[in-house]
Structure formats: structure tokens, C-alpha cells
Amino acid sequence: MSWGIVPGTRQRHPHDQRWTGILQQLLGGDVRVIEECLNGRTTVWDDPFRPGRNGKDLLLPLLHSHAPIDLVILFLGTNDLQAIYGVGAYESSLGAGVLVDIVQGCRAEPMLAAPRVLLLAPPRIAGLGATMREKFRGAEEKSIQFTRCYARIAEERGCSFLDAAEFIQPSGVDGVHLDELQHRQLAAALHPRVVELLGR
Secondary structure: OOOOEOOOOOOEOOHHHOHHHHHHHHHOOOOOOOOOOOOOOEOOOOOOOOOOOEHHHHHHHHHHHHOOOOEEEEOOOHHHHOOOOOOOHHHHHHHHHHHHHHHHOOOOOOOOOOOEEEEEEOOOOOOOOOOOOOOOOOHHHHHOOHHHHHHHHHHHHOOEEEEHHHOOOOOOOOOOOOOHHHHHHHHHHHHHHHHHHHOO
């Protein structure tokens, strides 16, 4: 989702139309938004057909590479509900918890504090199009539990939380990916929270 596929295609939204690019514009030049998105990335699951999609394996090196970091926004989980993984929102939230733990435990250098975390619950999957129906079979019902399960993880870890389902929904074209309007709405919803967390 975060990578920015144009619904119903294999094309990608331009950077200034993706939520990360829009958020950068809203925050201005005093803040640098680092976009680390990968098509098909999961929280902790290995894709047997496309290696390198496991977020757990990639996260720590990325944190060290981009340090110092003030805030990490974690927005994963939708791809966990692909049928090949056989898991639901509960298991996905546990995977998200592993990622939160990695960020909160990261000290890239002895004098650097661990970044803060803003955990986003993915929006509900709904109205799956023909191209996504088999890949995400059963995901519509499972995704209803994203909000509850992710909120619990955020509470347990003491990190900030935002329910993306309150602000956005997947495109009616494929039921999974976000159109340009949804990217704008997500960035607008994130902006005040990010400003608050950065103390600006």
C-alpha cells in the first residue's frame, strides 16, 4: 500500500502524489521525510515468490543507515493478509509489535536516543477487484480487526497510534491500494500528529 501503486495498474503514483511526499510538503523544509516503501512488504513474513519483502529483516539496517531519526511511522499489515501467509489481523499486529520493538530498542550510536514510533492500523480491505480477489481471499473479513488489534499493540508498547481506517479507504478499483485522493487525506491526517510528536 505505502509503495504507491496506482489502483488497477502496475504503475506508481509520482512522489509528490504519495502520502510521504505530500506530508513532506505539509511539514516544510525544516523536516525531512525519508520514504522507505517496498511493494509487497510484510511485517515479519517471507514471500516465497518474491524474496526481500520481510520488514523485520530490513528494518534495523535501515534505522542505522538513516540515523539519527526522530520519528518512525510504521504502516504495514495489508500484505500480511495475502492468502499465501494464512494469517489474520491478530497475527499481523503481533508482527507490527516486533517492528515497534526493533525501533524502540534501536540505538544506532551510544549518544542517540531510539526514535519515537507512530503505529498506523491499515485501512480495511473492501470491494476486492478481479485482480486482487484470489490473492487476498478472506482478507476483507479479517481486516475488520486491524483497528482493535493494532491499538492493543500500541497501548502495550507505549507508542503513538493512528487508525488509518478513520481517514482513508482503498480504491474501489481493486479494494487494496490507495488512489491519489486517499494519499492526500492520509497525509492531512498525519500532519498534525507528526507535528505534535516532533514538538514543532
